[in-house]
Amino acid sequence: MDLTYTEEEESFRAGLRDWLADVLPALPAGPAPDDWPGRRAYDTGWQRMLYDAGYGEVHWDAAPTLRLIFLEETEKAGAPYVGANFVGLLHAGPTIAAEGTPEQRARWLPPVLRGDEVWCQGFSEPDAGSDLASLRTRAWRDGDCYVVSGSKIWTSHAEVADWCELLVRTTPVSAEVPKHRGITWLALPMDAAGITVRPLRTLAGSTEFAEVILDEVRVPVANRVGAEDDGWRVSMVTLSFERGTAFVGEVVACRRLLGELAGEARANGRWDDAALRRRLGRLSAEFTALWRLTQWNVSEARRTGGVPGTGGSVFKLRYSHARQELYDAAADVLGPGALDLERPWTLERLSALSYTIAAGTSQIQRNIVAERVLGLPKGR
Amino acid sequence: MDLTYTEEEESFRAGLRDWLADVLPALPAGPAPDDWPGRRAYDTGWQRMLYDAGYGEVHWDAAPTLRLIFLEETEKAGAPYVGANFVGLLHAGPTIAAEGTPEQRARWLPPVLRGDEVWCQGFSEPDAGSDLASLRTRAWRDGDCYVVSGSKIWTSHAEVADWCELLVRTTPVSAEVPKHRGITWLALPMDAAGITVRPLRTLAGSTEFAEVILDEVRVPVANRVGAEDDGWRVSMVTLSFERGTAFVGEVVACRRLLGELAGEARANGRWDDAALRRRLGRLSAEFTALWRLTQWNVSEARRTGGVPGTGGSVFKLRYSHARQELYDAAADVLGPGALDLERPWTLERLSALSYTIAAGTSQIQRNIVAERVLGLPKGR
């Protein structure tokens, strides 16, 4: 297990740290988490600063280890979360970088790195949740455009996004065409005619998600990334990559949260409860190991040339449950305060409930591990 | 929920208590748990005493509530476990009582009640574990006998038993005959020619189980209980009944064990560990509820005329896990002593590992609950 860093990597880390120490104290306070227009201005401003300081390319052009260091150090320093840039920086961007033409890279990547353009994701549909490949949003050719009709759900930042990475069905499912074929990846301009965005309220009361209804929306064929009908593979390469590293910042944040919980428990007297104390100790072991697993996945990605493979499912499975356990422990630290939305962690506890569902439920992840990693026969 | 008893039931309880108080102090100490010949003499002697005292018929002729009281009071008083008579009293006997002819009842039941004859069970096979109905031990007619060949596994007390309740395949599986049909229930005399008994050592090191190999063993057709090819139904009626009540004594014993654990923990200082204390408190709530669930199942059985139905699966599922948690808590109370086979509970902890497997694994039980109780579609 390689936990050492090269001189170049260490010097990158040092430079970044210095820059963060310099810049962060001068930043204005961030807007409320569900103020999406406000977040856009704030997050993209931050992104532009990073770009100007020379850290823009780290998101996908740099070696995996630099990216890991970048995510680790920005989170440790308490830098703003990527926010509205999440999809552009960590999902659509890497997909375009890996699968797009030189023209597509030149058109879409710099504005993402500068924070000029925000992306959202149009994958899930009301009737295609866990079974994502059964998506039914249709697209047909009309001249040099695709015409798209259907609806997407769980599209975060749709209200403020400029672009949407969209999966559509270009060839209907049939005896010859299984559902994973016939899907195409398109970059949809969010100002096109025929798009309706309906905010979707989550159980946490916030509206960062939306439903997007598409009624004969025209998308230029030039906006297709990858071949027609090959969109499933195009998006899965990125998805598997992202499972391995997209949570780097969060794991760092969870380890910091554990320290805060210990502080709160020492202050409010609950630290005397040995059971709670030991539970926090065990969670500390968990999150330290999850951090190591991330490093491992990244070093595997470096070894295999970019794709961390199934380590991502192993990580996602354990992390999503550990995160929920962490917030349950936080509730125990807060006592009756855990019922107060003004207290830290209560809203986050609610959000954490989505972790075992979003981006593939734990049940789906276990299937992936059982069938693809362990080689068990196709499940029934 | 009816937790009250009739006057007749209370008077039965009082009489039994008096008798137990009188008789138990005079009993000789029991043999070691895996001394099967010794256990047979001991257990059957005890059974004869019960019979002579008038409690023989309680095992299956009395109302379910009397049976419940009988099992509760004998366990509370610390009376010998039914031991080698388990199958005869709680499984084969009730089956013969429910499904046998008057002649069969007259032939087999009194010796079971008196403890004169011991029964064992020949259901499982090496290749038919969870999938019991796929059993392959064959039987074919030859005059007024069946000729039986095959092998059975997990046959407890085979070395000391006089009779074996045996499931055999009388009609091969085919397109017309599904695996649950074509099975026949036979009473096999264990002294017949062609029977080989091979002791089977469990992970606890004991040999109360055996493999039974049958090589053209002749069994009179008169020993068949129920119709030919109807043996699955014949045995399942009893099995479902037994799931509801066979563990009455054990639940009472578990509640007693919790008290012993508290005593040991108070003596060795582990009681100061609030986490352990609270864990025992929670287990106390669990086992009290499991006891109530047993009462509920029995009163349901009374209402519906004998079969407690699916409550048995609910009980079995929770009880088998609670029992394992109980012995894990016991290990925590013992500390390093939990690694010592001389200490109480260590062997029992090992035996408890079989509870989530034997008589239908927890996985199978969940399927039963999901499909038969909750009405979910047939699993895949």
Place this chain on the structure above:
Amino acid sequence: MEGRFGRDALRAAVEAPALDRELWRALGDAGFFALCVPEDAGGVGLGLPEAVLAFEEAGRVLLPGPAVATFLAAGDVEGAAAGETVVTAVEGELVPWLEEADVVRGDTDGAVPVRSVDPLTPLHRVPDAPNTSHDPHDPHDPYTPHDPHAPRTSAHVASLLRAAEQLGSATRTCESAVEHARTREQFGGPVGRFQAVQHLCADMLVRAELARVAVYAAAVTGDRLAAAGARLLADDAAVRNARDCLQVHGGMGFTWESDVHLHLKRAWVRAGLGAGARQAEEDLAAAL
């Protein structure tokens, strides 16, 4: 109960949370609050087993309001039985519905409002509230009755009625998960045909059924420790069933429009009222 407070009423209440006095009086008229008040005092004259069934229904439909405190005050506080007077109580460190209630039992000195996680249960917090125990003669017990021998109004009965509400919620979320699993199609058929989903549902049923026998038996016996055990199992069943129900529903359960989160949040609130699980576990352990 579902006739008086159905799903439409529930969702309307979520959008405009306020105590529905009309509903409260209707419940009073139907005898809900006076269920255990003796007949010669104008009540229905039934016992705890019947009360537990009524509160199970209240938990099932997520009835808002301080029903437990009002119920326990019915023989005691003018107008409570009829649903005219709304009574709440200090439960551990928390007071539900403090501003809406007409009568408050217990000491609310220093109470501060809490932005409640449950949209249907406004809360105040009393930071220095004395620890409530399950001891029926605890002088801090807001339910201590005038007659110290009357078991009906002591803290463990309040706890048992809340356990009954938790049981109703746990039963409802189990049913809701099963309904969803039967009808939601993914991968070419209902998701309920997958063992992973089936087994979640089976475990939910087992939790609810074990809580059920514990609650019913505690109601029949009136036993203090049985009530503590019932509370533990019912809290666990309500919280874990709501979470598993959410898992079975997937993304659809994560929306505000789904009722799953209302069950989970209320289950959290109920578990946080009164003496809590720690104390119940200690009480049960002490009796071993």
Place this chain on the structure above:
Amino acid sequence: MEGRFGRDALRAAVEAPALDRELWRALGDAGFFALCVPEDAGGVGLGLPEAVLAFEEAGRVLLPGPAVATFLAAGDVEGAAAGETVVTAVEGELVPWLEEADVVRGDTDGAVPVRSVDPLTPLHRVPDAPNTSHDPHDPHDPYTPHDPHAPRTSAHVASLLRAAEQLGSATRTCESAVEHARTREQFGGPVGRFQAVQHLCADMLVRAELARVAVYAAAVTGDRLAAAGARLLADDAAVRNARDCLQVHGGMGFTWESDVHLHLKRAWVRAGLGAGARQAEEDLAAAL
């Protein structure tokens, strides 16, 4: 390692448990015990990361004998490196292989034999043993080296090597469950096609992999708290994977002839040696 102590050797050892001096010397010859002894002192001169891989293998094949104590004594006790001198140590309240060992580290006053649950690990108990902590300078630490700055021989290294053994066992039981699930047929096909079985196996892999990164990282950093965390995760993985492996094997796993119980019992014994999970959790909490 599997070549030196394969399945036949394992089963033979179960039937006649005694320390195999020949095997011990063969391990010595292969450099197993001297792996971390400096080359100029006649050792192999490797570090903890390599030691951890070797002990993972030992855990995988259920190697009997006090390998950790002998390994840690290799630079110190004459003949230990060569496998000629068998060294054991007092680990918390327990001493494994006391009668078979040539040298015992720690105070065994009052040691009484225990009928060990693990047929491959004879045990003695020292009822009044002082509590071992993870403090490398604890005077009661049997591993305290002559040079207090040498990290290799302190208690947390012993704990880490045992964690590596647990990791090897957890990996092996996961593989064994998967093998069984692939080949055992029930209901018309391999049982591994059922989600209930698949998901047990998936959770086993997750536990083993998380323990793996924790153990490897603790070996690379040599950090005391990292070792404590690795121990927690590896104990958990070994015990729970053995139990799930047994569940996947069903009745067949319940027989003496199956190896599953040997893994479970050894995992219990390893978890019981030294300072234990409670202390590790407290140490990690204290550092928060």
